[in-house]
Amino acid sequence: MDHAADAHRTDLMTVTRYVLNEQSRHPEARGDFTILLSHIVLGCKFVCTAVNKAGLAKLIGLAGETNVQGEEQKKLDVLSNEVFVKALVSSGRTCILVSEEDEEATFVDPRLRGKYCVVFDPLDGSSNIDCGVSIGTIFGVYMVDKDLDKISLDDVLQPGKNMLAAGYCMYGSSCTLVISTGNGVNGFTLDPSLGEFILTHPDIKIPKKGKIYSVNEGNAKNWDGPTAKYVEKCKFPTDGSSPKSLRYIGSMVADVHRTLLYGGIFLYPADKKSPNGKLRVLYEVFPMSFLMEQAGGQAFTGKERALDLIPTKIHQRSPIFLGSYDEVEEIKALYAAEQK
Ligand code: AFP
Numbered sequence: 016m017d018h019a020a021d022a023h024r025t026d027l028m029t030v031t032r033y034v035l036n037e038q039s040r041h042p043e044a045r046g047d048f049t050i051l052l053s054h055i056v057l058g059c060k061f062v063c064t065a066v067n068k069a070g071l072a073k074l075i076g077l078a079g080e081t082n083v084q085g086e087e088q089k090k091l092d093v094l095s096n097e098v099f100v101k102a103l104v105s106s107g108r109t110c111i112l113v114s115e116e117d118e119e120a121t122f123v124d125p126r127l128r129g130k131y132c133v134v135f136d137p138l139d140g141s142s143n144i145d146c147g148v149s150i151g152t153i154f155g156v157y158m159v160d161k162d163l164d165k166i167s168l169d170d171v172l173q174p175g176k177n178m179l180a181a182g183y184c185m186y187g188s189s190c191t192l193v194i195s196t197g198n199g200v201n202g203f204t205l206d207p208s209l210g211e212f213i214l215t216h217p218d219i220k221i222p223k224k225g226k227i228y229s230v231n232e233g234n235a236k237n238w239d240g241p242t243a244k245y246v247e248k249c250k251f252p253t254d255g256s257s258p259k260s261l262r263y264i265g266s267m268v269a270d271v272h273r274t275l276l277y278g279g280i281f282l283y284p285a286d287k288k289s290p291n292g293k294l295r296v297l298y299e300v301f302p303m304s305f306l307m308e309q310a311g312g313q314a315f316t317g318k319e320r321a322l323d324l325i326p327t328k329i330h331q332r333s334p335i336f337l338g339s340y341d342e343v344e345e346i347k348a349l350y351a352a353e354q355k
Pocket of ligand 1: 138140141142143231265266267268293294
């Protein structure tokens with residue numbers, strides 16, 4: 016019997032234990048982040064259960080409302096948003112919440128305020144719900160360092176590099192939580208029998224170069240020069256290398272998760288119809304860019320490092336190119352060449 020392996024299997028590193036270990040490296044920490052995270056985890060577990068029984072519970076279908084982007088809102092979106100908002104408010108550790116589903120930011124009742132601002136998309140990729148494709152929750156956390164009576168929207172309109180933590184939970188063939196608190200990236204898988212997220216992907220590093228590109232090529236006719244050139248090179252390389260494979264799910268969490276594990280690039284560029292792309296800065300672009308950089312990759316908007324962007328509106332969009340270091344480097348070179 017392999018006792019070492021057995022010990023490994025029985026020494027379960029839960030996400031709470033992991034964050035508590037991290038906390039012990041910061042003597043000034045008082046456990047607030049651990050409490051906040053446990054409420055985020057609760058939201059993820061709830062959504063996971065709801066997604067798993069969506070067909071059975073007749074949760075699939077339109078809720079009869081449209082969200083701020085004018086998209087049809089599904090029942091699961093509504094439910095997931097309510098669960099996250101309530102979990103985050105009741106944690107007593109949040110002061111401002113920005114959700115993809117809510118037009119305005121939520122300013123938490125002063126009696127329940129804490130120092131964290133959470134930006135999140137409770138159920139990203141919801142147009143995929145009806146066909147059972149992986150969908151997910153994306154979140155980012157900022158901390159305010161001021162009197163909680165003086166908070167304003169500016170406390171969330173901050174560049175992504177100021178985030179304290181970011182992550183996503185993917186509801187797929189298994190439920191996977193990927194998180195970074197600014198010290199690398201770790202992946203946890205929900206053990207349904209324990210109801211706990213267990214560390215299964217420690218210290219994720221994205222391969223420096225990748226063989227997969229991921230983009231909605233249906234928008235190609237409206238792309239700008241650098242994007243068109245990059246994708247052309249993926250398909251018809253001129254340096255003797257093999258063409259890259261195309262994989263596109265249309266669910267950012269799933270596409271980014273694959274990119275993080277296998278390497279390659281995910282892009283949602285600007286096009287003539289949507290000069291700012293489609294994806295939202297605060298709760299899609301920033302958290303995923305934060306994770307990519309923490310895993311050794313890069314994230315670029317076509318103009319600058321994604322995490323340097325300073326948003327001016329909570330639902331602002333931005334083009335995004337993220338993934339393996341070398342792939343994003345190529346995109347950056349193509350945009351730089353165009354500037355000359
Ligand atoms: P939905 O939530 O409407 O399904 O949008 C998903 C998403 O915001 C993101 O998860 C995808 O990467 C992207 O949109 C897909 O957009 P396209 O359908 O335009 O390719």
